[in-house]
Amino acid sequence: MSKKITTIGGQALMEGIMMVGPKKTVAAFCSQTGEISTEEITSPRLTQKYPILGKPFIRGIFSLIDSFRLGYKALSLSADKITEDTGEEEELSKFDQWLMDHLGEKITGVIMGVASVLGVALAILLFFLLPTVLFNLLEGAVPGDVSGWRSVFEGLLRIAIFLGYVILVSQIPDIKRTFQYHGAEHKTIFCYENDLPLTVENVRPQKRFHPRCGTSFLTLMLLLGIVVGFFIPFSNPFLRTAAKLLCIPIIMNVGYELQKACARHDGLLTKIITAPGLWMQRITVKEPDDKMIEAAIAAMEAVIPENGEDLLQ
Numbered sequence: 638m639s640k641k642i643t644t645i646g647g648q649a650l651m652e653g654i655m656m657v658g659p660k661k662t663v664a665a666f667c668s669q670t671g672e673i674s675t676e677e678i679t680s681p682r683l684t685q686k687y688p689i690l691g692k693p694f695i696r697g698i699f700s701l702i703d704s705f706r707l708g709y710k711a712l713s714l715s716a717d718k719i720t721e722d723t724g725e726e727e728e729l730s731k732f733d734q735w736l737m738d739h740l741g742e743k744i745t746g747v748i749m750g751v752a753s754v755l756g757v758a759l760a761i762l763l764f765f766l767l768p769t770v771l772f773n774l775l776e777g778a779v780p781g782d783v784s785g786w787r788s789v790f791e792g793l794l795r796i797a798i799f800l801g802y803v804i805l806v807s808q809i810p811d812i813k814r815t816f817q818y819h820g821a822e823h824k825t826i827f828c829y830e831n832d833l834p835l836t837v838e839n840v841r842p843q844k845r846f847h848p849r850c851g852t853s854f855l856t857l858m859l860l861l862g863i864v865v866g867f868f869i870p871f872s873n874p875f876l877r878t879a880a881k882l883l884c885i886p887i888i889m890n891v892g893y894e895l896q897k898a899c900a901r902h903d904g905l906l907t908k909i910i911t912a913p914g915l916w917m918q919r920i921t922v923k924e925p926d927d928k929m930i931e932a933a934i935a936a937m938e939a940v941i942p943e944n945g946e947d948l949l950q
Contacts, residue, residue: 645826645940646849647933648708649819651811654933655711656822657682657704658940664711665936667928673935678710697893698886704851765878768794773872788866796859803920813923818932821925823847825933829941835934837927846918848900853914857892860913 648655653666655678662678682703684691690699768791775790776783806812827843828835847853865884871877899907925933
């Protein structure tokens with residue numbers, strides 16, 4: 638009998654895969670020589686440390702925070718593995734050397750912190766402030782009352798920006814390989830959920846589009862944002878942006894529960910809800926090679942719990 642849906646999830650890395658199980662998180666890496674190695678990420682999840690954070694309509698935002706935390710640690714490990722494989726240390730520029738002299742081992746954390754702040758600022762500008770400003774300009778140039786179309790316009794523009802960004806980065810060779818590891822992750826999870834032995838031969842023919850994918854979750858959030866936008870009365874770009882930011886936790890928690898509900902049930906309504914996210918995965922999830930599948934299997938086998946403790950709640 639098929640397990641159908643489990644709590645095991647994953648994340649693609651640069652030259653590797655992270656699998657998250659109910660008890661532990663493990664990253665598997667594939668070296669340039671084809672050797673597979675695994676490493677457990679020991680940082681406890683917030684929803685495990687504080688069980689109340691795992692309750693419905695609360696767990697969505699904290700699950701995403703956990704994904705970012707664990708993903709950051711796994712990406713750091715992945716970068717270290719790539720450096721070990723190449724065996725080459727790039728010559729530092731004068732500015733890089735100055736940073737090393739003044740920050741030492743803290744340099745990675747500082748750079749990641751600055752990059753995160755700049756990334757969030759850019760996301761707020763592109764996804765929240767810009768659509769409102771553009772609609773205000775359009776509203777002033779078009780005769781008649783078009784205010785009822787504000788949320789639809791802003792939402793479709795956000796989706797267009799997101800789609801354009803994903804298509805653009807998918808052309809980068811390293812990102813293409815990451816998207817292939819994404820495919821290996823999905824196929825391996827499907828193989829496990831279908832109660833098949835975890836072998837390359839069994840994983841290879843599995844579907845690569847999974848309804849619980851992070852890409853689907855982001856797509857669902859963008860669509861829910863259109864609905865929420867109808868209830869935000871402000872037209873001022875800064876007030877509207879602030880209101881949208883305050884609504885993010887609500888959208889994330891509702892989207893998380895909706896995605897879980899769609900994973901449990903297979904009907905016309907759930908197919909309609911999941912269709913946009915599954916379509917978007919055609920860009921972010923690519924066919925893996927056998928070595929990538931082996932890495933996904935190694936990570937999966939390391940996180941599978943005993944006694945069926947991985948069943949979705």
